[in-house]
Amino acid sequence: MTVAAHDPRPKKVQIADALRTEITDARLPTGHRLASLRDLAERFEVTTVTIGNALQILMDEGLITSVPTRGYFVQTPPIDADEATGPVKRDEINAINSEIRELAARVAELEKRAGQKGSA
Known part of the structure; x- marks a missing residue:
């Protein structure tokens, strides 16, 4: 999956929206470990920095949490x-x-x- 070049939203927002949909549709349940930054970067065909920025949006919303050296996990909806x-x-x-x-x-x-x- 790639981000849409014609979409006026920043790439990080497009990625955050895609992951948010997966979380809210329960395709990624509470406690699920997200793929690594590198794997997500390959999936969306962007840099790991862009993925990190997208994940920060989801952390700010309370949808995921970061556990140092462990990864990113879906948390209970706020x-x-x-x-x-x-x-x-x-x-x-x-x-x-x-x-x-x-x-x-x-x-x-x-x-x-x-x-x-x-x-x-």
Whole structure:
């Protein structure tokens, strides 16, 4: 699949729209790991930088999350504060997601250190 040259939208937006459709149509379910940047770049016939920019759009929307050294994953669709029921609100969910990303980064750093000690 390539991005449309005649489409006035930037390539990153076209790619984000295509991936968003796959996520919202449940072709990419919650927890699904997206293809690598390189594989997505080949699929859409663009650079990995353009793919990274498209994925950033989806992260900003809360549709995917990045786990350092692991990849990009579809996350549970964000909940509007008006739609939230019970004691958990969107701010709390966002705070938890932020903590998860921080912990994942710490785990990746510890794994990196452990690998360096093992090779010494």
